[in-house]
Amino acid sequence: MAMSNYTIKNVSSAEQLNKLITQFVAHEGWMPALDDHTLYYNTDPTGFFVGELDGEPISLISIVKYGDSFAFMGLYIVLEKYRRQGYGLALWTKALESCPFSYNIALDGVLSMTPLYRKWGFVDTFMSSKAQLNIATASTKLESFVPLYNVFVQPANQVDFNKLTVYDTDVFGAPHHLFLRGLVDGPNTITLVASNQNGGITGFVAARKTIIVEEGWKITPLYADNGQVARALLKAILKKMISNDPRRTVSMLLLASDTNPDTMTLSQEVDAVLLSDMCRMYTKGPLDFAKEKVYSYASAELG
Structure with a gap:
């Protein structure tokens, strides 16, 4: 050595x-x-x-x-x-x-590595899952979905960034504005925001093109106040992805499978295939974030 x-x-x-x-x-x-x-x-x-x-x-x-x-x-x-x-x-x-x-x-650790991370003081908290879906199939599955109430979806760059930062920080649990700014401004990223009739933000989603054309996009994150908003946002961004680059047919989500059970229900509704599991681990206990609003994490690498 x-x-x-x-x-x-x-x-x-x-x-x-x-x-x-x-x-x-x-x-x-x-x-x-x-x-x-x-x-x-x-x-x-x-x-x-x-x-x-x-x-x-x-x-x-x-x-x-x-x-x-x-x-x-x-x-x-x-x-x-x-x-x-x-x-x-x-x-x-x-x-x-x-x-x-x-x-x-x-950190998000693959299960084979969690024993090593425990030795360094990291403690298991909850599981998440990587999932893959076919964009065209998922879009078809959601075609008939109509929210029970009005969900207004628009491009994120048309929303007050300060308001979006407040929402994102609440869901993420820590100051996250630099990462968020990079998503909204990313040239190879689609970002959408959901709002209620009073203009309050109720969800956010980003789809990022991957370096491998055949593997398409990553949908990270997908935040939503509830299942109605999550499905409205996913339906809208799938359509954007298809119109933006029809060659790209497969997507990846990082599902919050332990902390928001509806993520698994939604993944089944769109015929997503679960690929692997990861364990979120902390050195000083779980971060206080809006777990019930997380359908897909922002990044396996940055949280």
């Missing part, structure tokens, strides 16, 4: 992060979106670390801070040939040390 030739550095730019995401995340079979590098980096430019062996990147991790008390870890990858040699542990330790001890740190 040539640890003397192994250095850990902050990722220096969104462009560098893009190269690393393409190299690491796509290689692992994940589904990064076209604008993830800009969206992620601008949320917290200090929160990304790369491990280099003899100048070549072999590992990657993020620990993105929201406000002055919460952080989220993700993008933890070591290239396969360099695993179980201490490189990942060194990177993991560096990332944790970069975050003040007072912060509550969270």
